[in-house]
Amino acid sequence: xxxxxxxxxxxxxxxxxxxxxxxxxxxxxxxxxxxxxxxxxxxxxxxxxxxxxxxxxxxxxxxxxxxxxxxxxxxxxxxxxxxxxxxxxxxxxxxxxxxxxxxxxxxxxxxxxxxxxxxxxxxxxxxxxxxxxxxxxxxxxxxxxxxxxxxxxxxxxxxxxxxxxxxxxxxxxxxxxxxxxxxxxxxxxxxxxxxxxxxxxxxxxxxxxxxxxxxxxxxxxxxxxxxxxxxxxxxxxxxxxxxxxxxxxxxxxxxxxxxxxxxxxxxxxxxxxxxxxxxxxxxxxxxxxxxxxxxxxxxxxxxxxxxxxxxxxxxxxxxxxxxxxxxxxxxxxxxxxxxxxxxxxxxxxx
Numbered sequence: 648x649x650x651x652x653x654x655x656x657x658x659x660x661x662x663x664x665x666x667x668x669x670x671x672x673x674x675x676x677x678x679x680x681x682x683x684x685x686x687x688x689x690x691x692x693x694x695x696x697x698x699x700x701x702x703x704x705x706x707x708x709x710x711x712x713x714x715x716x717x718x719x720x721x722x723x724x725x726x727x728x729x730x731x732x733x734x735x736x737x738x739x740x741x742x743x744x745x746x747x748x749x750x751x752x753x754x755x756x757x758x759x760x761x762x763x764x765x766x767x768x769x770x771x772x773x774x775x776x777x778x779x780x781x782x783x784x785x786x787x788x789x790x791x792x793x794x795x796x797x798x799x800x801x802x803x804x805x806x807x808x809x810x811x812x813x814x815x816x817x818x819x820x821x822x823x824x825x826x827x828x829x830x831x832x833x834x835x836x837x838x839x840x841x842x843x844x845x846x847x848x849x850x851x852x853x854x855x856x857x858x859x860x861x862x863x864x865x866x867x868x869x870x871x872x873x874x875x876x877x878x879x880x881x882x883x884x885x886x887x888x889x890x891x892x893x894x895x896x897x898x899x900x901x902x903x904x905x906x907x908x909x910x911x912x913x914x915x916x917x918x919x920x921x922x923x924x925x926x927x928x929x930x931x932x933x934x935x936x937x938x939x940x941x942x943x944x945x946x947x948x949x950x951x952x953x954x955x956x957x958x959x960x961x962x963x964x965x966x967x968x969x970x971x972x973x974x975x976x977x978x979x980x981x982x983x984x985x986x987x988x989x990x991x992x993x994x995x996x997x
Contacts, residue, residue, distance in 0.1 A: 652989060653732040655753070657687045657742035659709050662694075662856070662881055663829050664906030665760045668778075669738050670697045671803045675982045677701050685726065687719070687745075693881055709745060720747065727752055733993045737772065746771040754992045759786070761903045766791055774992065776985075778904050781924055794992075798985055799929075801978040802909040807890035815877045821850045822955045825892035825916075827885045827907050828899070830857030835898035835921065835942070840866055840876065842896060842919075842947035846955060850875040852892065854882045890914040893961060894954045899923045900941050908936075912972040917964035919950040929975060935967035 656673065660666040674697065676682045686698050690706040698704055707719045723745060726732065732753045737743040743757040748771045757772040762785050769775065775795040777783040783797045812819055824843050828834040836853060840863065843851040853863070853876065860878075867876045882888055885907070889895055895911035895918045902923035908930065911918045918936040920926040921943075932938040937953070939946035954961050 651683075652681060652734070652986075652993070653683045653685075653730065654734045654736055654989075655685050655687070655726055655730070655732040656736045656738065657745055658738035659689045659741045660739060661689065661829075662692070664904070665739065666692070666694055667803070667906060668760070668800045670694045671801065672982070672985070673698065673701060674803075675801075675978060676985075679982060679986070685730065685732070687723070687742075693883065709741065711744075719745070723747060734989055740768040743772055744768040754989070756988075763789070765789065774988070776988070779925060779928055781928065782903055796988065798981060798988070799976060800904055800906060800909065801976045801981045802886070802906070802913045802972060803884070804978055805884055805886050805913065807886050807914040809891040810887050812891055815852065815879065817850055817852070817877060821875070822846070822848060822894075823850045823852065823892045824894050824896050824951060825852040825854070825885075825889050825911075826896045826898070827854035827882065827888075827910075830855055830859040830863055832859065833899060833901040835900045836863050837866055838898040838900075838942055838944055838947065839896045840870065840872075841944045842898070842951060843876075844870045844872045845944070845948035846951045848875075849951060849955065850877070852877050852879055852888060854879045854885050854888060856881055886910045886913050889916050892916060894919065894951060896947060896951065897921065897926065898947060899926075902926065905929075908968075909972060909976055912965075912968035915965040915969045917954050917961045918968060919947055919954070921947075929971070931971070935971045936964050 658669050684702040686704040688706055689708055709716055709719055735753045735755050737746055737757040740763050746755045755772045756774045757769050758776045759782050760778050762782055766789050775786050777797050778799050780797045783795050786795055826839050830836055843849050867873050889911050895916050897907050897920035899921055902925045904925035908918050908926055921941045922938050930936050930938055937950040
């Protein structure tokens, strides 16, 4: 057990896999014991309740054009002065910008789940933690000369409980494909829709929301598959929805990691994913899933059709994915890696 370790987290993310992992790690630290945590987060998040029940929380958008940023900077300094955290953990570049220079004080970490275009927001940070090796190498190529390390994600330890298909007007005997993510171009939700439309009789559940909501719904109508596509909105635990499906499609054009794949593997479901950065790193084609080229809708459809017709293949990939999840993304090992990083840089004992 780590004794008396104090961590201030700053997370201004919205909704998505990065925010889900933020909550996962915070909850894991809380279960570990001996760790006090406080938070600065964006207001009105769906995951807010998971945070406020663990520690005191300040809610602020940290809009750089708003005068409230000066108040938040003052609050940051007050917390450092009065609470004396051992670590200030900035989640993503926006939070990194709030880190402030002080010669003596907490270890200042920024955690990255994507490729930053520059290092401007990290001038007052001391350590970068990235969730894939490619991001770690990227920041070094940008000129980062301080410590940088890779610690990947783990899936939330949830026992999958399949939701009722009837709740979403979906037949029990349909071949059901599921996906999840923000509705932005990089996530490739349009490709998922087109791929599923080419699979005879396949249904699609789409979890998420975002700027492309209307365009995606319009595409479903245009293609003529609105009778077998369901938009479920944001789902707190998509693993339960994945558990009710037969396969998961992950069509990202750009994806540093891919928490959707981890959740699908948690539910022991087979995955068809693109060779974007994350899945291309940790997924093994034809071993624990099917990988296709980005935007290759025909290949995605072919992969789904194989899974539709070969039940044994679905089971094989589902079990292999679950094994890969346990060996490559185990919670205990990843939490311990974070704690070892904090111990080695703050002098906190075991």
